[in-house]
Amino acid sequence: MAQTTLDAFQVIADPSRRQILQLLSKESLTINALAENFDMSRPAVSKHIKVLYNGGFISIQTIGRQRHCVLKQDGFNAVQQWINYFDSFWQTKLKKLEDVLNIKAEKKINNH
Amino acid sequence: MAQTTLDAFQVIADPSRRQILQLLSKESLTINALAENFDMSRPAVSKHIKVLYNGGFISIQTIGRQRHCVLKQDGFNAVQQWINYFDSFWQTKLKKLEDVLNIKAEKKINNH
DNA sequence: AAAATGCGTAACTAAAAAGTTACATATATA
DNA sequence: TATATATGTAACTTTTTAGTTACGCATTTT
Numbered sequence: 001m002a003q004t005t006l007d008a009f010q011v012i013a014d015p016s017r018r019q020i021l022q023l024l025s026k027e028s029l030t031i032n033a034l035a036e037n038f039d040m041s042r043p044a045v046s047k048h049i050k051v052l053y054n055g056g057f058i059s060i061q062t063i064g065r066q067r068h069c070v071l072k073q074d075g076f077n078a079v080q081q082w083i084n085y086f087d088s089f090w091q092t093k094l095k096k097l098e099d100v101l102n103i104k105a106e107k108k109i110n111n112h
Numbered sequence: 113m114a115q116t117t118l119d120a121f122q123v124i125a126d127p128s129r130r131q132i133l134q135l136l137s138k139e140s141l142t143i144n145a146l147a148e149n150f151d152m153s154r155p156a157v158s159k160h161i162k163v164l165y166n167g168g169f170i171s172i173q174t175i176g177r178q179r180h181c182v183l184k185q186d187g188f189n190a191v192q193q194w195i196n197y198f199d200s201f202w203q204t205k206l207k208k209l210e211d212v213l214n215i216k217a218e219k220k221i222n223n224h
Numbered sequence: 225a226a227a228a229t230g231c232g233t234a235a236c237t238a239a240a241a242a243g244t245t246a247c248a249t250a251t252a253t254a
Numbered sequence: 255t256a257t258a259t260a261t262g263t264a265a266c267t268t269t270t271t272a273g274t275t276a277c278g279c280a281t282t283t284t
Binding site: 071079086 | 119121122124125127130133137183185188191192194195197198199201202
Binding site for chain 4: 142143144154155158159162176177178179
């Protein structure tokens, strides 16, 4: 895991990181508690955490020697916006189709 | 690009592929027309197209020797749903916070 | 104070992804 | 029909990513 600063899309590309986010959506967890849910080693999880942290997907609260991971909205925003862009693309497309159909329907009514 | 069948999140992890989707949101384009927008070779673009196609992000209409790429909604859905899940997570969280604040406000009114 | 716990990090390996060039093939054009 | 065009694919190289083990360092606990 050479680079720990990836863009939001690269952050969520990894299935393990998405699962970490899933787990954190249920409850805040420490690094070790998270690692118990995976087959991989604890350091591997630790690195994923770093990636998620740098991407703004989680925040970390250190209590003594423990680090509690909590979901953070920032990272999700980039993805949200990207999806919104294409969402409005589809809606515009649908709208255009509707307009065409309406015009056709009107013509039918006027001609008969 | 060993594997051309990736999950939706891996498909959009690549910046070039996201740019292809952007370009296609403006107009349908052939493989060559797309390749003109990139520094990489035409075969490289061709492979990205394959990945996007297998992921359900685009459909392809073959006209003679040309292949016209068009956006397709299917691929976006998985990402959309994933984002929706966390979106409702944040909304629920906000709702809970509001409830707490309302209870506190009521108590204040009742006690004075 | 000694031992145990909860972590981070460095150094390395293995696997996967992205790119390249060279070539094959089908369709269109002169 | 010869040539140009639009593309796919195979074989290879390079780069990135994900994982490992070994180790170090605070902070707790005994």
